[in-house]
Amino acid sequence: xxxxxxxxxxxxxxxxxxxxxxxxxxxxxxxxxxxxxxxxxxxxxxxxxxxxxxxxxxxxxxxxxxxxxxxxxxxxxxxxxxxxxxxxxxxxxxxxxxxxxxxxxxxxxxxxxxxxxxxxxxxxxxxxxxxxxxxxxxxxxxxxxxxxxxxxxxxxxxxxxxxxxxxxxxxxxxxxxxxxxxxxxxxxxxxxxxxxxxxxxxxxxxxxxxxxxxxxxxxxxxxxxxxxxxxxxxxxxxxxxxxxxxxxxxxxxxxxxxxxxxxxxxxxxxxxxxxxxxxxxxxxxxxxxxxxxxxxxxxxxxxxxxxxxxxxxxxxxxxxxxxxxxxxxxxxxxxxxxxxxxxxxxxxxxxxxxxxxxxxxxxxxxxxxxxxxxxxxxxxxxxxxxxxxxxxxxxxxxxxxxxxxxxxxxxxxxxxxxxxxxxxxxxxxxxxxxxxxxxxxxxxxxxxxxxxxxxxxxxxxxxxxxxxxxxxxxxxxxxxxxxxxxxxxxxxxxxxxxxxxxxxxxxxxxxxxxxxxxxxxxxxxxxxxxxxxxxxxxxxxxxxxxxxxxxxxxxxxxxxxxxxxx
Numbered sequence: 080x081x082x083x084x085x086x087x088x089x090x091x092x093x094x095x096x097x098x099x100x101x102x103x104x105x106x107x108x109x110x111x112x113x114x115x116x117x118x119x120x121x122x123x124x125x126x127x128x129x130x131x132x133x134x135x136x137x138x139x140x141x142x143x144x145x146x147x148x149x150x151x152x153x154x155x156x157x158x159x160x161x162x163x164x165x166x167x168x169x170x171x172x173x174x175x176x177x178x179x180x181x182x183x184x185x186x187x188x189x190x191x192x193x194x195x196x197x198x199x200x201x202x203x204x205x206x207x208x209x210x211x212x213x214x215x216x217x218x219x220x221x222x223x224x225x226x227x228x229x230x231x232x233x234x235x236x237x238x239x240x241x242x243x244x245x246x247x248x249x250x251x252x253x254x255x256x257x258x259x260x261x262x263x264x265x266x267x268x269x270x271x272x273x274x275x276x277x278x279x280x281x282x283x284x285x286x287x288x289x290x291x292x293x294x295x296x297x298x299x300x301x302x303x304x305x306x307x308x309x310x311x312x313x314x315x316x317x318x319x320x321x322x323x324x325x326x327x328x329x330x331x332x333x334x335x336x337x338x339x340x341x342x343x344x345x346x347x348x349x350x351x352x353x354x355x356x357x358x359x360x361x362x363x364x365x366x367x368x369x370x371x372x373x374x375x376x377x378x379x380x381x382x383x384x385x386x387x388x389x390x391x392x393x394x395x396x397x398x399x400x401x402x403x404x405x406x407x408x409x410x411x412x413x414x415x416x417x418x419x420x421x422x423x424x425x426x427x428x429x430x431x432x433x434x435x436x437x438x439x440x441x442x443x444x445x446x447x448x449x450x451x452x453x454x455x456x457x458x459x460x461x462x463x464x465x466x467x468x469x470x471x472x473x474x475x476x477x478x479x480x481x482x483x484x485x486x487x488x489x490x491x492x493x494x495x496x497x498x499x500x501x502x503x504x505x506x507x508x509x510x511x512x513x514x515x516x517x518x519x520x521x522x523x524x525x526x527x528x529x530x531x532x533x534x535x536x537x538x539x540x541x542x543x544x545x546x547x548x549x550x551x552x553x554x555x556x557x558x559x560x561x562x563x564x565x566x567x568x569x570x571x572x573x574x575x576x577x578x579x580x581x582x583x584x585x586x587x588x589x590x591x592x593x594x595x596x597x598x599x600x601x602x603x604x605x606x607x608x609x610x611x612x613x614x615x616x617x618x619x620x621x622x623x624x625x626x627x628x629x630x631x632x633x634x635x636x637x638x639x640x641x642x643x644x645x
Contacts, residue, residue: 083319086291086312090250093237100345104211104233110357111137111350112210115234134364136434137357140441141350145205147446151471152478153201154543157190158183161487163537169525173603178500178523182537185499186491194224203230204482208337209441212348213238215246215334216482218489225497226490231332238334238344241294245481246334251290252316258282260322264313270320287316292331328496329489335481337474353440360433363426370420372396378417394418445471479541487539503527557583 101118108116110132153160163183165171171179190197200216207214211233221227231251241247257276261269266277276284295310304310304326311325336346350357378398392400400417438444494500501520502508504527512519522530529536564578581604588598599607 083312083314083321087289087314087316087319090237090252090289090291093239093250094252097237097345100233103351106354107210107348107350110354110361111141112206113138115207115210115232118234132361133368134357134361134430136360136437137350137353137441140438140443141209142206144349144441144443144446145202145209148208148475148478149201149205151475152205152483152543153197157187160541160543162540162542163491164540166535166538169529169536170601172601173599175523175525178526179537182500186494189225189494189499190487190490192221192224192226195221195226195228197226197228200228200230203232207232208335208346208348208478210348210350212337212339212346212351213334215332216486217332218486218493219331220493220497225494225499228486231334233345236332236334240344244339244341246330247294249292249332249334251288251292253288253290254285255288256282257284257286260286260288260315264322268322270315270318270322272318273315288322289314289316292327295326329492330485331489333482333485333489335478337477349440349442353437356433356436356440360430360437363430363433367423367426367430369396370423370426373420374423377419380417392417442471442474483541484539491537503530554587557587 104118105116108114108118113132163179163186165175165179169175189195204214204216207230213233213236215231215236217229217231219227219229235251235253237250237252238246239248239250255263257273260273261277266274269277273286276286291312291314293310293312295305295308299305304324307326307328309327309330311323311327311331312321313323313325314320315322337349338347339345340347373394373396376396378392378394378396378400380400380402394417398417498508498512501522502512503522504524509519509521526536561578561580561583564574568574585598
């Protein structure tokens with residue numbers, strides 16, 4: 080038995096063990112996502128199973144929450160989302176600041192490239208978080224762009240947790256057409272069975288593909304994909320045929336679990352927590368629809384000489400029931416309503432409460448400011464926003480830690496290996512660039528030294544609401560302390576020596592994610608201070624010279640006056 084056969088058997092075991100989750104996913108798909116269903120049956124392209132869904136509160140709440148949360152973690156563009164700044168132990172000169180300015184500009188451009196598909200990936204990823212609680216974003220080199228972002232959901236993704244609860248192994252299971260498999264792996268790299276189907280022009284036939292991503296245990300080369308810490312194995316599931324092997328410097332698909340129990344591999348979602356209310360609201364909405372239909376078109380009865388229908392009364396909308404004419408004695412109306420509908424107000428009140436509960440499960444009450452009647456000052460609005468951010472801090476921090484930050488780090492690392500930010504002097508990349516005649520940009524020596532020592536060359540500062548939420552209190556503390564100190568200095572001027580305003584401004588700029596170059600670096604500030612001191616000293620010398628000359632002139636005039644008097 081080869082290793083791939085063992086891998087397939089392990090996947091079969093993991094797939095079978097997920098059956099309980101699939102039942103839960105199926106219910107969430109039917110009532111909330113709608114487009115992602117058939118976790119427990121045979122998938123059919125284009126199938127849209129909504130014939131039993133009568134209430135759209137949950138789908139609307141899930142999609143609204145996902146859209147707002149995407150805006151909180153990635154607000155429009157990369158430059159509005161994150162800044163790559165020097166690590167704390169690196170003193171940045173003006174020259175080095177120019178490198179980081181280029182570093183950010185090119186990174187932001189790669190992430191914002193429309194062909195990279197990041198905005199689409201984030202949208203689908205976050206909706207899966209709201210509904211299924213487990214989803215991820217993959218980062219690979221693009222064909223039309225430097226980077227390519229792809230969303231992954233629980234329909235094709237099977238998760239195995241590793242150290243610290245992070246995803247340590249990932250199985251991706253796809254059903255692709257023969258045509259796509261050949262395009263993906265190449266005609267010469269697929270099995271004989273797939274080639275036969277392709278040659279017979281059976282392009283639409285489906286083939287099952289198993290892609291395994293895991294930590295590499297055996298390193299069979301010093302360079303290249305077989306020396307990378309993570310490996311990818313692509314198999315044709317049915318025949319166990321090896322289609323392709325990959326290598327990754329970083330884990331290529333970053334997976335988040337919205338909420339997770341320590342002993343479980345998959346996450347729990349707001350939709351799962353809201354299921355009791357969602358199912359009840361659906362049943363309540365169906366009952367109200369039926370009752371409304373009966374009110375608009377009530378069942379009616381007519382008198383007749385005989386009893387028709389075996390004594391059964393049809394209460395459906397528009398129904399006609401025939402009764403014994405003997406029962407009409409004393410009645411002047413031969414046609415009358417049957418079984419009038421009761422008061423629907425309690426049902427409508429209950430449905431409204433269920434809708435509120437569902438919205439709260441999806442954080443709509445916190446994510447959307449529905450208070451449009453009360454006017455607030457700018458300060459009050461900031462306080463309100465701060466409270467919202469604080470209440471969402473745990474969830475936003477998880478999104479940043481498990482997906483957003485690793486996605487940025489992998490994307491930046493890939494761009495670095497592509498030579499987007501320059502090459503190290505004396506490296507193979509420099510020689511290759513010189514041979515091909517490309518213009519060579521060099522990495523600053525201090526950055527090259529840190530790379531050689533394995534030290535960090537940047538840290539990620541978030542400028543989004545999700546990032547600001549984590550450090551908002553720190554920012555407010557700095558502002559409050561600074562304002563108080565400036566006021567107290569009027570009473571005790573010695574307090575000016577207590578507060579380092581330079582450090583305060585640096586920290587506030589870091590928290591708010593100011594672009595590199597806005598705040599001057601230490602060497603430039605010192606140079607300007609030195610120049611200012613020299614100019615002040617020169618001015619004082621000139622003023623002193625003028626005063627001496629003035630005194631001398633006055634003395635001379637006084638002496639001349641005295642001489643004339645004598």
